[in-house]
Amino acid sequence: MLISELSARTGASVPTLKFYLREGLLHPGESLSQTRSAYDETHVRRVGVIRALTETVGLSVQQTRGVLEVVDSPGPDLYTAYGRALGHLPPAVPESDDYPRARAVIERLGWAYEPKHVATRQLEQALAAAEAVGVPLDDERLAVYGPHVHAIAEHDLARVPREPDAAISYAVLGTAAHEPVLAALRRLAHQDIAARTTTG
Amino acid sequence: MLISELSARTGASVPTLKFYLREGLLHPGESLSQTRSAYDETHVRRVGVIRALTETVGLSVQQTRGVLEVVDSPGPDLYTAYGRALGHLPPAVPESDDYPRARAVIERLGWAYEPKHVATRQLEQALAAAEAVGVPLDDERLAVYGPHVHAIAEHDLARVPREPDAAISYAVLGTAAHEPVLAALRRLAHQDIAARTTTG
Structure with missing residues (x-):
């Protein structure tokens, strides 16, 4: 399909698609002439991923590029790829040398404290x-949050595909897309509880 | 204190402080002459709030202004103010008329489905x-997430101050600042579980 049809299929404007191509977020189409290229279903899916990450997850173009680079070239192991991807997600x-607030929380929860992990810095911040x-x-609040969040994370991990490339893609995109x-x-639960309290 | 001292106290540059003043995020100081104003501790605290919301929470200037407007002029009730604030947070x-994905999830969890709530639209998106x-x-995943998130939200609500203005400020700023x-x-829990699985 030509770029005009890719635009119609995805709902992204032609200038937006050209921007994605220029920024390297979207892989080039097959060149038909100096000014025309052919795009296929892989482009349709990729545009959906780019728009979801930028518009709903709220990543910048640079952050989106970083996350997609990890998905496209994951390297050998899930653990390292996940850490690389987190470096592209906010905040x-x-x-720094030390993360005293994060360390106190992590040690109290009995989790592994690892200052090299990007997520440790993100928690401190x-x-x-x-x-x-x-x-x-x-402390009391964090002691309540910790086990609930850990239970959610355990369920997440149980759902990661076994095939290594699929696992990395799942972990990276799932972290970005499931946080919203x-x-x-949680916002809905607040409103649910507030509504019950007010009317009940 | 003069703007130079406010800059030294907060770590925000003078041009950044002038930008906050121009954008109405920071309230003006007391005018000393045509070019000099005096700032006080309320300005120091406000700059800390603005920087935390923009830099760590990742809000745009426009979103930050929206959240702070709700905090500054909360109106009479927590429930409405909270909804207004959510409209300024991403995504x-x-x-729309209907939110089929969100409705299915909310009804399955047994929470109150209210299409007018901003958070309902945010869940759909x-x-x-x-x-x-x-x-x-x-469905299985969401059925696991729901009760854990609701338990977290119940604990949140129990901690909201009773005094109305403080309650609104707490709910609005807490939602923005506690999500990161x-x-x-959750990112740390993923790494904690992965580390135990790999080495254990």
């Missing part, structure tokens, strides 16, 4: 931001 | 994005 945090905003999370689902569910 | 979603990315969430903490905890 972007500078490296998120805890500091909650303090800065005036809504710090105390969990956030929306 | 930004167009209104997030579920559609997960499908588009190729990592849809099936929960996301980081």
Whole structure:
């Protein structure tokens, strides 16, 4: 199909598609002439992935490119690929020697504390931001969150495909795409509880 | 204090502070002359809030302004203010007549389905994005997520201050600032489980 049809199929405008091609998010079509290329179903699917990551998950073009690079060239193991992908997801945090807030929480929960993990830095930054905003999370709160989040994560891991490439793609895209689902569910649960309390 | 001292206290550059003032995120100081104003501790705290929301939570300037407007002028009740604030948090979603994916999930969980709620639209959009990315969430998965997320939300609600203005500020800022903490905890739990599985 030509780019005009790819636009009609995906709902993305032709200038947007040209932008994705220029930025290397979308792989080139098969060249038909100097100005025309042919696109196929792989392009349709890829445009859907790019739009979901940018528009709903809210990633920047640069973050989207980083996540898709891990999916496209995952390397040999899931654990390393997952860590690389997390480095492209918000919040972007500078490296440091120590993460005292994150360490205290992780050790209290009995999880493995690993300062090299990007997620450790991200937790430190998120805890500091909650303090800065005036809504710090105390130990009791985190002790309640921890086991629930761990149970969710255990279920996630049980669903990862066994085939290595599929597993990496699943873990990377699932982390990006499932976080907004969990956030929306929590917002809805708040409203569900508030509605029951107000009317009941 | 002058703007230079506010900059030193907060770590935000003078041009950044001027930008916050121009955008109405930061309230003006007390005018000392045509070019100098005096700032106080309320400005120091506000700059911390603005930076946490933009840099760690990842809100745009427009989203940050929207959230802070709700905090500054909350209106009479928590429930409405919370809904208004959610409209400023990502994902930004167009209104629609029906939200079939969200309705199915909410009804299966036994929560109150309310299509007028912004969070209902956000759940619909997030579920559609997960499908588009190729990592849809099936019923079994959502049935596991639901009760854990509801338990977290119940604990959240129990911690909301009783005084109405403080309650609204807490609910609005807590939703924005605690979501990155929960996301980081889930990422860490994934790595904790993966590490145990690989080495154990």
